[in-house]
Amino acid sequence: xxxxxxxxxxxxxxxxxxxxxxxxxxxxxxxxxxxxxxxxxxxxxxxxxxxxxxxxxxxxxxxxxxxxxxxxxxxxxxxxxxxxxxxxxxxxxxxxxxxxxxxxxxxxxxxxxxxxxxxxxxxxxxxxxxxxxxxxxxxxxxxxxxxxxxxxxxxxxxxxxxxxxxxxxxxxxxxxxxxxxxxxxxxxxxxxxxxxxxxxxxxxxxxxxxxxxxxxxxxxxxxxxxxxxxxxxxxxxxxxxxxxxxxxxxxxxxxxxxxxxxxxx
Amino acid sequence: xxxxxxxxxxxxxxxxxxxxxxxxxxxxxxxxxxxxxxxxxxxxxxxxxxxxxxxxxxxxxxxxxxxxxxxxxxxxxxxxxxxxxxxxxxxxxxxxxxxxxxxxxxxxxxxxxxxxxxxxxxxxxxxxxxxxxxxxxxxxxxxxxxxxxxxxxxxxxxxxxxxxxxxxxxxxxxxxxxxxxxxxxxxxxxxxxxxxxxxxxxxxxxxxxxxxxxxxxxxxxxxxxxxxxxxxxxxxxxxxxxxxxxxxxxxxxxxxxxxxxxxxxxxxxx
Amino acid sequence: xxxxxxxxxxxxxxxxxxxxxxxxxxxxxxxxxxxxxxxxxxxxxxxxxxxxxxxxxxxxxxxxxxxxxxxxxxxxxxxxxxxxxxxxxxxxxxxxxxxxxxxxxxxxxxxxxxxxxxxxxxxxxxxxxxxxxxxxxxxxxxxxxxxxxxxxxxxxxxxxxxxxxxxxxxxxxxxxxxxxxxxxxxxxxxxxxxxxxxxxxxxxxxxxxxxxxxxxxxxxxxxxxxxxxxxxxxxxxxxxxxxxxxxxxxxxxxxxxxxxxxxxxxxxxxxxxxxxxxxxxxxxxxxxxxxxxxxxxxxxxxxxxxxxxxxxxxxxxxxxxxxxxxxxxxxxxxxxxxxxxxx
Numbered sequence: 001x002x003x004x005x006x007x008x009x010x011x012x013x014x015x016x017x018x019x020x021x022x023x024x025x026x027x028x029x030x031x032x033x034x035x036x037x038x039x040x041x042x043x044x045x046x047x048x049x050x051x052x053x054x055x056x057x058x059x060x061x062x063x064x065x066x067x068x069x070x071x072x073x074x075x076x077x078x079x080x081x082x083x084x085x086x087x088x089x090x091x092x093x094x095x096x097x098x099x100x101x102x103x104x105x106x107x108x109x110x111x112x113x114x115x116x117x118x119x120x121x122x123x124x125x126x127x128x129x130x131x132x133x134x135x136x137x138x139x140x141x142x143x144x145x146x147x148x149x150x151x152x153x154x155x156x157x158x159x160x161x162x163x164x165x166x167x168x169x170x171x172x173x174x175x176x177x178x179x180x181x182x183x184x185x186x187x188x189x190x191x192x193x194x195x196x197x198x199x200x201x202x203x204x205x206x207x208x209x210x211x212x213x214x215x216x217x218x219x220x221x222x223x224x225x226x227x228x229x230x231x232x233x234x235x236x237x238x239x240x241x242x243x244x245x246x247x248x249x250x251x252x253x254x255x256x257x258x259x260x261x262x263x264x265x
Numbered sequence: 266x267x268x269x270x271x272x273x274x275x276x277x278x279x280x281x282x283x284x285x286x287x288x289x290x291x292x293x294x295x296x297x298x299x300x301x302x303x304x305x306x307x308x309x310x311x312x313x314x315x316x317x318x319x320x321x322x323x324x325x326x327x328x329x330x331x332x333x334x335x336x337x338x339x340x341x342x343x344x345x346x347x348x349x350x351x352x353x354x355x356x357x358x359x360x361x362x363x364x365x366x367x368x369x370x371x372x373x374x375x376x377x378x379x380x381x382x383x384x385x386x387x388x389x390x391x392x393x394x395x396x397x398x399x400x401x402x403x404x405x406x407x408x409x410x411x412x413x414x415x416x417x418x419x420x421x422x423x424x425x426x427x428x429x430x431x432x433x434x435x436x437x438x439x440x441x442x443x444x445x446x447x448x449x450x451x452x453x454x455x456x457x458x459x460x461x462x463x464x465x466x467x468x469x470x471x472x473x474x475x476x477x478x479x480x481x482x483x484x485x486x487x488x489x490x491x492x493x494x495x496x497x498x499x500x501x502x503x504x505x506x507x508x509x510x511x512x513x514x515x516x517x518x519x520x521x522x523x524x525x526x527x528x529x530x531x532x533x534x535x
Numbered sequence: 536x537x538x539x540x541x542x543x544x545x546x547x548x549x550x551x552x553x554x555x556x557x558x559x560x561x562x563x564x565x566x567x568x569x570x571x572x573x574x575x576x577x578x579x580x581x582x583x584x585x586x587x588x589x590x591x592x593x594x595x596x597x598x599x600x601x602x603x604x605x606x607x608x609x610x611x612x613x614x615x616x617x618x619x620x621x622x623x624x625x626x627x628x629x630x631x632x633x634x635x636x637x638x639x640x641x642x643x644x645x646x647x648x649x650x651x652x653x654x655x656x657x658x659x660x661x662x663x664x665x666x667x668x669x670x671x672x673x674x675x676x677x678x679x680x681x682x683x684x685x686x687x688x689x690x691x692x693x694x695x696x697x698x699x700x701x702x703x704x705x706x707x708x709x710x711x712x713x714x715x716x717x718x719x720x721x722x723x724x725x726x727x728x729x730x731x732x733x734x735x736x737x738x739x740x741x742x743x744x745x746x747x748x749x750x751x752x753x754x755x756x757x758x759x760x761x762x763x764x765x766x767x768x769x770x771x772x773x774x775x776x777x778x779x780x781x782x783x784x785x786x787x788x789x790x791x792x793x794x795x796x797x798x799x800x801x802x803x804x805x806x807x808x809x810x811x812x813x814x815x816x817x818x819x820x821x822x823x824x825x826x827x828x829x830x831x832x833x834x835x836x837x838x839x840x841x842x843x844x845x846x847x848x849x850x851x852x853x854x855x856x857x858x859x860x861x862x863x864x865x866x867x868x869x870x871x872x873x874x875x876x877x878x
Contacts, residue, residue: 082503149403154486156503177403178485179492181499185481188377193386194402437583438616440603442630443681452629456620 046237046244047093049077049084051100051158051227052184053123053203057260058098058248064256065247072240080182081105081158088113088232095241098229098248101158105228117228120248121262123201124224125162127215128190128208135196140217143197144172151189151198154179159186162223163199169222187212201225203261226265299517306514307507314511319488319497324515327494330405331473334412335420338469341413342420343462347450349421350428361425368418375414376482383410383483407484408491412473419472420465427461428454467527474520536560536594536684538717542579543588544572551575551741557685557717564732565721568760572741573721574613577687580719581610593684593717604633606685609678613690615670617662623673624649624658630681648676652710668699675710686711688720692727704730725764729753737761755876756799767799768844771878779875784841786868787817788875795878802835804872805846808865809856819867824860827853838866 046065050058055078062074077084077094081104088094089111097114099105100123108114129137135148143150152174153160160179167174177195180186187204189195191211205214229248235241247253254264280288307314314320349361367375383390383401393399401407431454439453440446455462477495484491486500494516501509536559544551551572557563565573578584580591582603591599598606609630617626627645628638636644649655652672662670671691678686691707692700708731711718722728728735729749736746737758745757756762762769772781774792779785786798812819822840829835834853836846846866848856858864 080503086502086506151485154500154503156500176487178487179500180486181481181496181503188482189485192377192380192384194380194384432616434612435616435618437581437603438610438612439618439629439633440583441581441606441608441610441687442677443604443633444629445604445633448633453618456618459620 044072045075046072046095046240047075047077048096048098048244049079049088049092049094050096050098051081051084052078052182053100053201054078054098054227056207057203057257057262060256061247061253064252065244068247069240069243074244082107082156093236094232095235095237096229096231096244098227100225100227101161102226102228103161104158105230108230108232112233114230114232117230118245118249119226119265120229120253121227121257122224122265123203123227123262125159125166125199125217125220126202126205127217128187128198128200128205128212129196129215130190130193131211131213133196133213134193137197138215140166140170140219141172143167143174143199146175148197149195150174150176151178151180151186151195152176153183153186153199154181157182158225159183159199159201162225165223166199166217166219170219201261206261224263227262302510302513302517305507306510310507311511314508315515320512320515322489323492323494323497323512324519326405326408326489326492327474327516328519330408330412330493331470331476334409334416334473335466335470337409337413338417338420338473339462339466342417342465342469343424343455346421346424346428347454350425364421365418367415372415372476372478372480373482376411376479379411379414379479379483383407402483403485403487403491405484405490408480408493411479411483412476415476415479416469416472420462420469423465423468424458424462427458427465430461431457463527467524471520471524474516536716538580538591538593538685538719540580540591541589542576542591543586544575544579544584545587549741551579553736553738553741553743555719555736557719559717560715561734562711562718562720562732563734563736564728565719565736565738566725566728566764567723567738569723571738573723573738574689575741576738577610577689577719577721580685581608581687582606607681607683608685608687609681609683610687611671611674611678611689611691614694615662615674617665617670617673617677619662621661622658623654623660623662623665623669626662626673627677627680630677634681644680645676648680649673652676652706666699667695668703671695671703672706675707679710679714684716686714686716686718688718690722691720692722692724707731754874755797757797757878762799767801768805768842769797769799770842771795771797774875774877777870782841784820786873787870788873789871790875792875792877796875797878798873798875800868800873802845802847803833804868805838805844806867807836807846807848807852807856807858808867811865812867817867817870818873819865822864822866824858824862824864826860827858840866 048058048062058076062076065074066072081099081101084097085099085104085107088097088108097105097108098120105117109117127137127140127143129135135142137143137148142148152163155161155164178189180189183200183204186198187200187208190198191208202214205212229245231241231245258264345364349357349364370378380387380402382388383393385391385394385400385402390401393401401410435453435457436449439449444452475495477499480491480493481496486492486496494512498509498512498516501512538555538557540555542551542553542555549572553576555563555576565576567573575584579586582601586599589599590597593607618629621629624642624645627648628641631641631644632638646655646658649658652675654669654672654676657665657669665673692704695703704727711731720731732749734746735749735752737744737752737760739758739760745752745761752761753765756765756767756769759769770781770786772779772786774794774796777791778787779792779796779798781798788798820841822838822844824836825839826837827834830847833847834850836848836858838844838846844866
């Protein structure tokens with residue numbers, strides 16, 4: 001009753017899939033679009049993995065860089081710092097990594113994929129409330145009121161760790177209704193009025209262009225996030241990677257980042 | 266004579282290479298990532314990780330919400346499928362297309378859409394809160410709503426297909442025996458399309474169990490109330506990929522066991 | 536429980552239009568070729584096909600305005616349509632349950648009916664475990680269980696093999712005789728119709744072409760379809776005393792008629808000759824053989840000529856005459872073997 005197939009019928013598809021996987025390790029997924037083919041062309045392209053909160057500022061800097069280096073293009077992969085760090089650790093062909101926390105950068109430096117990162121900006125938390133501020137929040141301790149619905153980032157992501165630190169410094173116990181997976185999702189809940197308040201970065205409040213209102217609070221100074229940047233050791237773009245990091249650290253770079261709400265370290 | 270019978274028995278059973286090779290490649294494609302998870306699983310620390318209370322909490326929440334979402338889909342989806350399959354009304358094609366919207370909509374967008382309607386400031390949500398004091402976002406009920414929104418189309422499509430394939434003359438026979446339309450549906454139509462309903466419910470349940478995007482967007486993410494397994498997996502991935510693998514394996518094992526046992530009992534019945 | 540119906544169903548390429556009266560206890564068979572509209576008529580009586588026009592009145596009460604489930608009918612479908620997920624007993628109990636009987640009561644009724652059709656021991660069986668004949672009997676029991684005033688049977692024996700059919704047919708006849716209401720059955724098999732029905736209604740192209748008692752219809756067919764069913768050669772002509780003129784041929788008959796008339800004779804009454812027979816009997820014509828086929832124990836020869844006719848001869852006669860298609864031969868029928876009646 002049992003059917004018999006020659007052994008190669010099983011071996012072939014397995015080999016096929018394994019073969020694809022083999023190609024994959026040379027050009028891993030997740031950044032396939034950023035993979036250049038030839039060596040000459042490779043020097044003309046810089047691939048930057050950057051924390052999602054840097055989206056606006058870095059996109060502007062990318063244009064400056066391309067203007068200053070004709071024929072060069074800058075490609076970005078914005079996302080959660082932790083995810084980006086893992087992609088780099090799994091061999092994604094990135095040239096520059098700009099993380100939202102030293103901890104995520106450490107994943108990369110520990111794997112000897114980058115050395116001596118530089119802190120280039122700092123980001124501070126603010127209380128974000130819907131533009132009409134329905135719960136009349138105006139300082140951090142208002143968040144401890146059980147009638148106020150609060151969204152925080154999950155502790156596993158940098159903005160969540162910062163929130164825990166700030167609330168701890170203020171000696172407050174806040175029971176959030178949700179722990180969002182990233183700062184943008186947290187901000188969305190405020191924009192839609194689903195929560196009365198959230199702790200997000202000052203830069204996110206500025207990027208939201210008036211859809212939410214930001215309230216600064218003194219305890220934010222206890223939970224400042226340092227953003228480190230590093231050119232990666234195996235950067236396919238080589239020298240250009242260093243040049244991009246140079247631009248970010250330059251006065252021009254600082255100017256763009258400050259406008260986006262970041263502070264100088 | 267014997268040889269002839271033998272030949273007759275085996276010859277039609279041999280599948281052509283053209284089908285066999287891609288079929289096996291497809292199988293490998295689907296199964297190898299699973300093998301990847303198994304290979305990379307931290308087997309030595311597995312028992313300790315599984316014993317952590319948050320794992321059980323998330324698993325229980327996932328099973329409960331997926332099951333309630335499936336029940337809700339059955340309650341609303343089977344009548345909807347019947348309406349689509351058995352009645353003719355203007356715009357039926359359009360309605361059918363709309364039913365499948367959650368299938369193509371990125372779940373995160375579905376979550377935002379749910380917020381816009383059922384959220385605190387949403388069209389219906391506003392009224393729900395002022396009239397009944399009910400808010401769905403950030404509640405376990407919200408998880409059920411998000412899961413049902415994404416998973417119900419699987420049930421509707423499956424049941425509608427079964428209804429269309431069913432022989433309607435049995436319903437006529439029931440009518441000549443004095444059965445009202447409701448009795449016909451309950452005692453003849455439903456039992457006859459039961460395999461389709463079960464298959465649809467199984468698909469629906471599996472989809473609800475794995476739901477991530479709409480849930481995290483609409484219901485948020487809080488341990489014990491809204492953090493289902495997929496959300497726990499995603500968060501674990503941020504800091505502890507090994508924990509994420511463990512959680513995924515748990516989800517996988519539970520669903521495989523449940524689906525396999527259901528399949529034997531229901532779906533393979535003739 | 537008398538039925539009076541005028542059924543009009545209009546479809547793009549087809550119109551059904553017939554009057555039907557069935558007395559209490561009477562069994563009427565709707566007989567006709569495929570596509571004649573017999574099943575449509577039956578479904579219209581059941582309410583499964585809407586009437587374009589007309590009425591259905593049962594015992595003075597209009598029924599055509601009611602939904603199928605409200606009509607006092609029982610129906611046996613061509614392939615029985617027993618609910619596959621229910622046992623034989625529950626299939627039969629289905630109707631009484633719908634009529635409001637308790638579960639126990641419905642099952643008692645069902646068990647009694649299964650007993651009556653001789654299937655008490657198969658009560659627990661699922662439809663797919665039943666033989667064709669058993670399924671037919673369960674379907675009949677199911678239809679009778681609702682105690683209908685009007686019983687409708689759609690090709691009740693068509694799904695059975697020849698052997699089973701014989702037994703089921705005579706049994707069905709017995710049950711129909713016991714049934715006090717009006718019965719309408721649809722069939723394309725003349726034998727079923729003759730055995731089961733008190734009256735035949737022959738339908739062609741959506742209209743009644745002939746009706747009457749089975750023996751009457753069998754003796755006096757009025758269309759080619761009916762003539763073929765009952766196995767007669769049939770011609771329409773003009774009678775003038777003992778002769779009927781059919782086309783060019785003058786057929787002598789035993790009856791004397793005037794005006795439009797039918798002449799019928801059985802194929803076995805036709806004698807064939809290789810050459811013109813001596814003594815020139817009456818009703819002799821020259822014909823060409825169009826085809827030869829087996830017909831029961833005999834051989835049927837298709838004849839073309841002044842009239843189209845079938846002739847049944849023995850295989851021995853076929854060999855002796857050495858007949859083959861295309862040959863020209865002589866055919867004759869004795870006047871005493873013909874039968875003429877007014878058209």
